[in-house]
Amino acid sequence: MRSTAPEDPPNPRPHDALASRLEGADDRVRLSEWLPPQAGVIPRIRIGERWINVLWLLPLAFVFLVSAVAAARGLRELESVREFLARYPGVPATAAVVTTGFPAWLRSLHFLNLFLMVFIVRAGIQILADHPRLYWKRDCTPGTEWFRFQKAVPTGRIWTAKDDSVTLPGWLGLPGIRHSIGLARWWHFSTTLLWMVNGLVFYVLLFATGQWQRLVPNSWEVFPNAVSTALQYLSLTFPPEESWTRYNSLQQLAYFATVFIAAPTSILTGLMQSPAISNSLGWFGRALNRQRARSIHFMALCWFLLFILAHVTLVFVTGARANLNMMFAGVRDASWSGSLVFAPAMLLVALAWWWATPFTLAHARVVQKAGTFMARPFGAVTQWWDATSQLTEKDISPHFWPNGTMPASPEFEALLAGGFADYRLRVGGMVQQPAEFSLADLKAMPRQEQITTHFCIQGWSGVAKWGGVPMRHIIELVQPTAQARYAVFYSLADGGSGGRYYDVQSTSNMQHALSLLAYEMNGGPLTVLHGAPLRLRCENELGFKMVKWIAAIEFVADYGDLGSGQGGYNEDHEFYGYRTPI
Numbered sequence: 152m153r154s155t156a157p158e159d160p161p162n163p164r165p166h167d168a169l170a171s172r173l174e175g176a177d178d179r180v181r182l183s184e185w186l187p188p189q190a191g192v193i194p195r196i197r198i199g200e201r202w203i204n205v206l207w208l209l210p211l212a213f214v215f216l217v218s219a220v221a222a223a224r225g226l227r228e229l230e231s232v233r234e235f236l237a238r239y240p241g242v243p244a245t246a247a248v249v250t251t252g253f254p255a256w257l258r259s260l261h262f263l264n265l266f267l268m269v270f271i272v273r274a275g276i277q278i279l280a281d282h283p284r285l286y287w288k289r290d291c292t293p294g295t296e297w298f299r300f301q302k303a304v305p306t307g308r309i310w311t312a313k314d315d316s317v318t319l320p321g322w323l324g325l326p327g328i329r330h331s332i333g334l335a336r337w338w339h340f341s342t343t344l345l346w347m348v349n350g351l352v353f354y355v356l357l358f359a360t361g362q363w364q365r366l367v368p369n370s371w372e373v374f375p376n377a378v379s380t381a382l383q384y385l386s387l388t389f390p391p392e393e394s395w396t397r398y399n400s401l402q403q404l405a406y407f408a409t410v411f412i413a414a415p416t417s418i419l420t421g422l423m424q425s426p427a428i429s430n431s432l433g434w435f436g437r438a439l440n441r442q443r444a445r446s447i448h449f450m451a452l453c454w455f456l457l458f459i460l461a462h463v464t465l466v467f468v469t470g471a472r473a474n475l476n477m478m479f480a481g482v483r484d485a486s487w488s489g490s491l492v493f494a495p496a497m498l499l500v501a502l503a504w505w506w507a508t509p510f511t512l513a514h515a516r517v518v519q520k521a522g523t524f525m526a527r528p529f530g531a532v533t534q535w536w537d538a539t540s541q542l543t544e545k546d547i548s549p550h551f552w553p554n555g556t557m558p559a560s561p562e563f564e565a566l567l568a569g570g571f572a573d574y575r576l577r578v579g580g581m582v583q584q585p586a587e588f589s590l591a592d593l594k595a596m597p598r599q600e601q602i603t604t605h606f607c608i609q610g611w612s613g614v615a616k617w618g619g620v621p622m623r624h625i626i627e628l629v630q631p632t633a634q635a636r637y638a639v640f641y642s643l644a645d646g647g648s649g650g651r652y653y654d655v656q657s658t659s660n661m662q663h664a665l666s667l668l669a670y671e672m673n674g675g676p677l678t679v680l681h682g683a684p685l686r687l688r689c690e691n692e693l694g695f696k697m698v699k700w701i702a703a704i705e706f707v708a709d710y711g712d713l714g715s716g717q718g719g720y721n722e723d724h725e726f727y728g729y730r731t732p733i
């Protein structure tokens with residue numbers, strides 16, 4: 152039976168007994184079997200101890216605008232303000248004048264940008280709804296968040312991150328059902344990749360053609376002129392409309408900030424939420440920790456939304472027909488040509504908006520596969536560094552969110568009642584030396600400690616000190632064959648929608664210095680909540696890849712014949728990715 156000849160067929164041995172407990176999942180989302188909907192609350196912002204409902208911002212903004220208009224009109228009566236406006240009319244005297252109008256490339260990229268942003272924003276908000284809280288510190292301790300659209304974390308019961316996820320209005324989120332982060336991520340990553348290509352082409356052509364002079368201020372006078380423009384808008388005497396050749400200073404600053412600050416900030420803070428990147432970058436990963444990155448990423452979203460609101464309002468208020476002619480037809484005249492392009496373009500956006508959710512639910516596996524392909528460039532970025540950053544004792548989180556479906560079998564209860572004395576970890580499959588280890592055997596092996604940040608796909612993070620046996624030691628003992636490219640981790644617990652929880656890791660990643668079979672957490676024995684008797688740690692992947700309550704490890708040549716063949720329980724059932732360094 153045992154042979155390592157290269158001509159061996161894949162997985163020549165029968166699988167571990169637990170393989171028969173895996174249950175394949177549908178290739179579409181079956182709402183009847185999905186996590187039931189759960190309403191969130193109106194978003195709240197914490198100021199000190201108090202939670203303020205964001206709806207208060209609406210009357211506040213109204214009162215602010217009305218008083219600002221009154222103040223601006225009053226100010227314009229003053230002689231000094233008149234002088235100021237005469238001196239700074241709204242555009243610096245030195246401002247460049249662009250005479251080439253809005254070429255076709257610019258108009259096309261502008262539309263593509265708008266089209267892609269719809270998907271990016273909808274999927275982004277969906278991702279946020281899977282952990283509807285924002286923090287500044289990486290520990291995510293309940294009560295320390297500054298923003299939430301979920302009630303306070305209940306006490307006196309186990310409240311997992313999955314319990315915490317909320318349902319968004321279907322038209323808003325993409326795909327718009329609760330806990331659909333797996334699918335939302337594919338949309339977010341693939342449209343972001345296209346958006347980045349679009350943005351890069353935009354940058355290059357901008358600077359190759361001189362169009363950049365519209366966006367980049369060339370004198371400090373842009374600031375007083377922007378104040379002047381703001382005063383003119385607020386006093387409802389709009390500044391002269393010269394968009395064909397140059398923007399007023401307020402417009403220029405807003406566009407500049409959007410194109411050259413908000414967009415790169417979004418990309419940077421998006422990447423910094425990745426376990427592989429953040430856990431690789433040492434001090435930078437600690438400074439721009441995942442929660443800061445996530446909060447800033449959200450603020451960039453708010454900037455984009457406010458920008459879109461103001462931009463679209465002004466496009467329509469300052470002469471919709473003329474403005475649409477410029478940006479959608481590239482002409483400066485009084486025709487309807489811009490509107491004739493704009494109307495079908497908006498119809499396309501509306502159709503895509505309407506189509507995306509039903510398509511995603513009906514063809515979830517297709518979205519998963521296409522997304523896996525599209526997200527590859529982001530995964531490639533994570534290969535530049537090695538996730539080996541560690542933290543110190545004082546970084547250990549006071550609260551570490553629990554997640555997943557707890558073990559509930561009589562078999563597990565019996566093991567627990569015996570203090571896991573009867574527990575045996577089976578390690579087999581394509582190995583030279585199949586073995587079974589008791590907890591005492593494992594504790595007698597070389598012990599390793601690591602203090603690392605855990606990244607859950609849902610958005611929370613936490614720091615803990617883990618103690619256990621390095622996986623590379625187990626690999627040395629059992630000696631996987633040359634064909635054994637993967638290690639399958641079977642759990643003692645089932646997954647959320649039935650069938651055994653499992654996940655697959657590459658054998659090479661299991662050789663990583665920080666791949667660990669942990670039986671200790673924060674200096675004490677691992678608790679059942681966090682995976683006792685044994686759970687995996689793997690610091691360059693997301694949390695769901697770290698199987699808790701491990702029953703067996705099986706080395707295989709291929710995982711296509713396990714479950715639905717996607718490489719793990721959440722990969723099969725929730726359309727997550729097999730490799731998740733981001």
Ligand SMILES: Nc1nc2c(c(=O)[nH]1)N[C@H]1C(S)=C(S)[C@@H](COP(=O)(O)O)O[C@H]1N2
Pocket residue numbers: 551552553554555556557606607608642643644645646647652680681682694695696697698699700
């Ligand atoms: N057996 C099993 N392991 C699991 C899960 C699960 O549902 N079942 N959830 C995963 C997820 S999504 C995360 S984030 C981590 C959570 O580990 P923690 O409870 O120690 O925070 O466990 C992972 N391991």
Ligand SMILES: [Mo]
Pocket residue numbers: 554606607608609694695
């Ligand atoms: Mo997770």
